[in-house]
Amino acid sequence: MDAHSTTEAESLKLKGNTLFGSKDYEGAAKCYSEAMCLQPTEPNYPLNRCFAYLKMKRWTEADQDATVVLRLDGANIKALYRRAIARKEQRDFRGARADLFAFIDAGGDVKVAIEENILIATAEANAVMRAVDTPSCGFRLAPSPGRGMGVFATRPFSRGDLVMIESPLYTAHGSGVEDLATAIDELSEEDFERMMQLYNCQDDDSHSPAFGIHFTNALGIDSDTSVLCLQISRINHSCDPNLSFAWHAESNTARMFALRPIAAGEELFHSYRRLITFTRAERHERLAPFGFVCACRTCALPYLERVVSDKRRMELSMSWKVDQRVPVSQPARHVEANAQLVRLLRTEGLASGSDTFTADSAVVCLHHGDWDSARYWTLETYRTRVEEFGADCYERTIHDFMRKLLCNPRGLPEAGKGKKLVFKTRL
Numbered sequence: 001m002d003a004h005s006t007t008e009a010e011s012l013k014l015k016g017n018t019l020f021g022s023k024d025y026e027g028a029a030k031c032y033s034e035a036m037c038l039q040p041t042e043p044n045y046p047l048n049r050c051f052a053y054l055k056m057k058r059w060t061e062a063d064q065d066a067t068v069v070l071r072l073d074g075a076n077i078k079a080l081y082r083r084a085i086a087r088k089e090q091r092d093f094r095g096a097r098a099d100l101f102a103f104i105d106a107g108g109d110v111k112v113a114i115e116e117n118i119l120i121a122t123a124e125a126n127a128v129m130r131a132v133d134t135p136s137c138g139f140r141l142a143p144s145p146g147r148g149m150g151v152f153a154t155r156p157f158s159r160g161d162l163v164m165i166e167s168p169l170y171t172a173h174g175s176g177v178e179d180l181a182t183a184i185d186e187l188s189e190e191d192f193e194r195m196m197q198l199y200n201c202q203d204d205d206s207h208s209p210a211f212g213i214h215f216t217n218a219l220g221i222d223s224d225t226s227v228l229c230l231q232i233s234r235i236n237h238s239c240d241p242n243l244s245f246a247w248h249a250e251s252n253t254a255r256m257f258a259l260r261p262i263a264a265g266e267e268l269f270h271s272y273r274r275l276i277t278f279t280r281a282e283r284h285e286r287l288a289p290f291g292f293v294c295a296c297r298t299c300a301l302p303y304l305e306r307v308v309s310d311k312r313r314m315e316l317s318m319s320w321k322v323d324q325r326v327p328v329s330q331p332a333r334h335v336e337a338n339a340q341l342v343r344l345l346r347t348e349g350l351a352s353g354s355d356t357f358t359a360d361s362a363v364v365c366l367h368h369g370d371w372d373s374a375r376y377w378t379l380e381t382y383r384t385r386v387e388e389f390g391a392d393c394y395e396r397t398i399h400d401f402m403r404k405l406l407c408n409p410r411g412l413p414e415a416g417k418g419k420k421l422v423f424k425t426r427l
């Protein structure tokens with residue numbers, strides 16, 4: 001590049017910036033285009049043009065310009081952020097999320113990423129909600145051999161994609177028969193009829209059919225609250241699920257996220273009663289009232305492999321009870337033990353639940369003033385929760401403590417209170 005074209009390109013950029021400042025985005029984009037012709041390897045010109053395109057809502061061109069920048073400068077945080085916005089607007093929510101995580105990894109402001117991630121999650125929820133009962137809906141209800149009706153993917157999904165979203169037909173507060181009767185009594189005749197179409201695994205004379213249907217299909221939100229959703233109710237159980245269920249209290253919706261890649265045509269499963277860490281015998285005992293014997297991949301393992309699987313799941317189940325883990329008086333061993341449990345989950349093929357262990361490690365590292373390790377484990381936790389519960393899930397992903405842990409960990413009361421340590425463990 002000769003000095004003349006460099007100067008000319010720079011003055012075009014400055015002219016573009018002035019036009020941008022006066023909101024003439026079209027004129028600004030033209031100047032940046034000319035500068036790009038003179039200096040095609042300079043990332044700032046497509047970066048600026050990308051911004052002008054974002055202002056003009058020309059999302060595809062903005063996306064392309066950000067991609068050009070990232071080809072020249074792979075960790076350009078402004079390009080990652082701008083492309084995330086362009087992708088969100090084009091409904092490439094998966095791509096937008098990936099850009100935001102790359103933005104964080106490249107040193108971008110976590111607070112900014114959290115807020116943008118929430119906007120992406122909201123846009124995705126709206127898009128999935130609008131798609132229900134249209135050809136772009138990603139699932140369909142169909143018979144599932146040996147399991148009655150089931151729900152099947154109609155297109156591929158990746159981990160973290162929102163597959164289903166649904167407002168419940170009713171919410172039952174309290175676990176008594178009267179609480180349930182109150183909720184059902186409030187249904188319109190039409191909704192009651194729709195509810196009565198659902199499967200009833202207690203189809204004997206000992207209960208009112210509505211109670212049997214509630215038992216068969218309702219999802220527990222907490223120990224005292226359950227909801228009934230018409231479409232989600234058709235999802236069958238697996239001890240090796242490909243979906244994670246999350247309740248979004250703010251919008252009163254039940255959501256199902258893909259836990260792993262799902263191919264078009266694959267059946268969708270979630271784990272009833274969060275049974276994944278029980279042994280096969282325990283799972284089958286708890287599933288017996290639903291009137292089926294689970295024959296999922298894990299339940300169908302040959303005897304010796306099943307024994308190993310049971311052992312892993314038992315260990316995980318014990319470890320979720322904090323007091324059973326390596327005591328925090330041995331912090332390095334504690335963090336290593338947590339990492340081992342995450343590895344154990346993966347070996348068992350389970351794609352959920354690691355956040356309990358990573359969040360715990362984040363707090364231990366924070367306590368001992370190892371900011372890099374605390375950041376590493378916090379981001380692991382955040383990423384997992386975004387994928388399994390959604391970026392806008394206040395209860396799991398962005399509650400106050402989590403936000404502080406992500407944005408201002410040193411401001412937390414426990415930060416640096418313990419003996420200064422450096423933790424080597426990583427996944």
Ligand SMILES: C[S@@+](CC[C@H](N)C(=O)[O-])C[C@H]1O[C@@H](n2cnc3c(N)ncnc32)[C@H](O)[C@@H]1O
Pocket residue numbers: 146147148149150198199200201216217233234235236237238290291292293294295296
């Ligand atoms: C919430 S409903 C699921 C949808 C149901 N298959 C239907 O036809 O509407 C629960 C019932 O589905 C059946 N089911 C669920 N998971 C199953 C599985 N893994 N194997 C066999 N049956 C299953 C059982 O009859 C269970 O009581």
